[in-house]
Amino acid sequence: IKATIPERVDQLAGRRRRRERPCAFDRAVYRRRNVVERCFHRLKQWRGIATRYDKQPGRYLAAITLASTLIWLTA
Known part of the structure; x- marks a missing residue:
């Protein structure tokens, strides 16, 4: 499953320090997910x-x- 929520800055720094690959983050997918979650909240x-x-x-x-x-x- 691809991550849709961005990682925190300190977690990204730890990944860089350990030379690990950062998680993929798609800003457009995150925006669409946020709209859907807000709609469910309003309902x-x-x-x-x-x-x-x-x-x-x-x-x-x-x-x-x-x-x-x-x-x-x-x-």
Whole structure:
């Protein structure tokens, strides 16, 4: 699995000192992952979605769609 979170400066210095290969880090992948994680965080603010209050898949999808639409309109 490729790393998507950058390494800390002290860890990079230790790798250089030990002459190890640094982990690959892709800034574009990290940005996209950050957007997705922020979206999930905003959706979890809705109690019904976070606790999976609606047990039927259709209703749960409708709740996610409604919450996503409202989040998109307020952003």
